[in-house]
Amino acid sequence: MDVSGLVDTATGRQSRTIYSSEELYKQELERIFARCWLFLVHTSQIPKAGDYFRTFMGEDDVIVIRQKDGSIKAFLNSCTHRGNRICRADRGNAKAFTCNYHGWSFAPDGSLAGVPLENEAYFGELDRSKLGLVPVTHVAEYNGLVFGCFDPDAPSLEDYLGDAKFFLDVWLDAMPGGTSLVGETQKMVLGSNWKLPVENVCGDGYHLGWAHAGAMMAVQSLDLSGLSVGNSSADLDGGLSVAGMNGHMALTALDGVSGYAFYPDPKPMLDYLEANRPEVIERLGKVRGEQLWGSQINITIFPNLQFLPGLNWFRVYHPKGPGQIEQWTWAMVENDMPEEVQATILDNQCLTFGLAGLFDNDDGDNLAACTEQSRGWRTAQMDVFTNMALGRSGPREGFPGDIAAGLVSEHNQRYFYRRWQEHMQAESWAEVPTYNINPLSAQETVDA
Amino acid sequence: MHELSPAPVPVDVLNTLTQRLYHEARLLDAERFEDWLELLCDDVGYRMELKRRRFRADRSPPAAVGVGVVFNETLARLKLRIDRLRSGFVWAEDPPNFVRRVVSNVEVEPADAENEAIVHSVIVIHRNRIDGLTRVFTAGRTDRWRHGKQGWCLAARDIALDHAVLHDSNINVFF
Numbered sequence: 295m296d297v298s299g300l301v302d303t304a305t306g307r308q309s310r311t312i313y314s315s316e317e318l319y320k321q322e323l324e325r326i327f328a329r330c331w332l333f334l335v336h337t338s339q340i341p342k343a344g345d346y347f348r349t350f351m352g353e354d355d356v357i358v359i360r361q362k363d364g365s366i367k368a369f370l371n372s373c374t375h376r377g378n379r380i381c382r383a384d385r386g387n388a389k390a391f392t393c394n395y396h397g398w399s400f401a402p403d404g405s406l407a408g409v410p411l412e413n414e415a416y417f418g419e420l421d422r423s424k425l426g427l428v429p430v431t432h433v434a435e436y437n438g439l440v441f442g443c444f445d446p447d448a449p450s451l452e453d454y455l456g457d458a459k460f461f462l463d464v465w466l467d468a469m470p471g472g473t474s475l476v477g478e479t480q481k482m483v484l485g486s487n488w489k490l491p492v493e494n495v496c497g498d499g500y501h502l503g504w505a506h507a508g509a510m511m512a513v514q515s516l517d518l519s520g521l522s523v524g525n526s527s528a529d530l531d532g533g534l535s536v537a538g539m540n541g542h543m544a545l546t547a548l549d550g551v552s553g554y555a556f557y558p559d560p561k562p563m564l565d566y567l568e569a570n571r572p573e574v575i576e577r578l579g580k581v582r583g584e585q586l587w588g589s590q591i592n593i594t595i596f597p598n599l600q601f602l603p604g605l606n607w608f609r610v611y612h613p614k615g616p617g618q619i620e621q622w623t624w625a626m627v628e629n630d631m632p633e634e635v636q637a638t639i640l641d642n643q644c645l646t647f648g649l650a651g652l653f654d655n656d657d658g659d660n661l662a663a664c665t666e667q668s669r670g671w672r673t674a675q676m677d678v679f680t681n682m683a684l685g686r687s688g689p690r691e692g693f694p695g696d697i698a699a700g701l702v703s704e705h706n707q708r709y710f711y712r713r714w715q716e717h718m719q720a721e722s723w724a725e726v727p728t729y730n731i732n733p734l735s736a737q738e739t740v741d742a
Numbered sequence: 743m744h745e746l747s748p749a750p751v752p753v754d755v756l757n758t759l760t761q762r763l764y765h766e767a768r769l770l771d772a773e774r775f776e777d778w779l780e781l782l783c784d785d786v787g788y789r790m791e792l793k794r795r796r797f798r799a800d801r802s803p804p805a806a807v808g809v810g811v812v813f814n815e816t817l818a819r820l821k822l823r824i825d826r827l828r829s830g831f832v833w834a835e836d837p838p839n840f841v842r843r844v845v846s847n848v849e850v851e852p853a854d855a856e857n858e859a860i861v862h863s864v865i866v867i868h869r870n871r872i873d874g875l876t877r878v879f880t881a882g883r884t885d886r887w888r889h890g891k892q893g894w895c896l897a898a899r900d901i902a903l904d905h906a907v908l909h910d911s912n913i914n915v916f917f
Contacts, residue, residue, distance in 0.1 A: 344891070384794070386797055386800035388800070476805065477808060480810065482910075486912075508832040509826050512822050624810075637807055637808060640808055648810070
């Protein structure tokens with residue numbers, strides 16, 4: 295289906311049908327979820343051989359398994375005999391996965407290890423070597439984040455991430471001990487199209503002061519650092535909306551502490567930041583060490599991964615049809631943090647952006663209603679707009695990307711829909727443009 | 743465990759605590775949050791841990807930092823949540839939703855402390871929110887109630903939510 299008229303990034307317009315059309319959704323599963331690198335697991339979640347984690351790539355159920363040699367493989371969670379799901383646990387450690395239906399058993403390397411009555415019923419004629427679990431052919435890791443991709447023509451993960459790595463490393467590579475995702479998976483079903491939460495987090499500082507006004511007022515008595523609160527809580531000047539990095543985005547404050555603004559007692563976190571800032575400056579340079587590490591940063595990896603160092607939540611959205619998603623959230627920590635700081639982060643992430651999160655609980659109904667209001671005969675023909683601060687972006691020394699000043703603009707959302715359109719129009723990866731606007735590599739003063 | 747031969751609790755204690763649970767449910771249904779807070783001890787612990795779904799024979803160790811929570815509240819944090827709900831800016835609760843709690847399976851047994859009792863119960867929270875959207879949460883609760891000068895107050899509540907995936911966009915309710 296031709297989507298050239300459904301999104302206009304020059305004027306900031308989207309047709310509402312992109313949130314409700316079954317036909318477009320099927321095209322998204324093929325051209326976005328089966329084509330892009332999708333987040334599977336953090337290495338910390340499957341540290342030992344036999345550790346596994348179940349997730350989804352689009353609507354395909356996938357098991358990610360740590361191998362004996364330490365490598366990570368991913369397979370479709372589906373028996374090669376009759377198709378049944380072979381694993382119904384969220385995660386764990388296993389020596390084998392045995393299908394509930396007829397008892398076929400698969401080893402962690404995906405090979406078909408056992409078939410009941412193999413000789414008696416199949417007369418020894420079954421070629422087990424051809425009936426192993428179907429692998430996700432491309433699995434790659436970037437600093438602890440493991441991604442999978444179904445498309446053999448996709449660029450390497452490094453190239454796919456492009457200049458977004460500049461922001462990714464503010465969490466992933468700030469400290470030498472690396473990072474972890476902690477806690478069980480916080481799972482929530484929302485009646486939302488998958489693009490709406492991505493759009494909300496990738497660039498929408500605008501909704502903060504109104505949609506979350508109740509939570510902002512409630513935490514007003516707390517010791518907030520870096521972010522002011524009130525009816526227009528988001529800082530209009532002290533941040534950047536960064537896009538134009540292969541469809542990835544960052545929305546970042548520049549104060550180095552505001553990530554911990556919603557912590558009832560931020561002092562242990564702020565102490566940790568100040569104690570380790572010299573080392574982070576050494577590792578990442580002054581711009582990132584002083585201005586980004588510790589700041590409120592929303593990072594979006596196209597299409598469905600978002601994480602916020604500082605507030606320390608990490609999230610993927612699994613599409614379940616055009617009007618439904620499963621939202622999965624974890625708390626994220628640096629391994630060099632003292633254990634009590636990690637425990638506080640987990641607790642605070644659950645308080646603010648968990649299943650009963652003071653802030654998170656404000657968003658779901660809005661996103662669901664935007665989805666529902668694109669389903670009617672008339673509403674499906676209508677448009678919605680992301681036209682705030684059009685044409686007010688450019689380069690900024692020391693940063694990659696096309697950058698609009700401030701946390702309140704719709705600059706990033708326009709780039710998100712631009713990427714969506716580029717993928718949806720392209721027949722194959724060869725037709726998908728690659729761009730890292732204002733690359734750091736072309737700047738004379740690089741992060742010094 | 744007292745499962746096989748539960749030590750008897752006086753009938754009036756059983757009655758009083760059962761009535762407390764029903765009363766609590768009615769206060770919360772009516773959003774009488776301040777009255778509800780009066781039933782809580784100053785050192786109340788109010789917890790709901792995240793759910794795990796593992797094979798029975800799973801060999802993996804417990805989570806290093808913790809499983810994470812839905813609620814891990816002190817009295818101050820419960821007040822914080824109530825401040826949010828009372829702010830007039832929680833749009834998901836305006837117009838008010840139709841919320842009804844059903845409390846059942848009440849069992850009372852003695853606690854280690856003489857002035858405390860353990861109370862098991864089941865709670866079902868029915869919510870009718872937007873047009874026809876109806877959601878039901880089911881949870882088991884294990885409480886510790888303490889008897890003091892003001893009568894019985896809730897000292898601790900552990901809530902086991904029976905949903906691995908939350909089928910609603912918020913939990914703007916207390917269990």
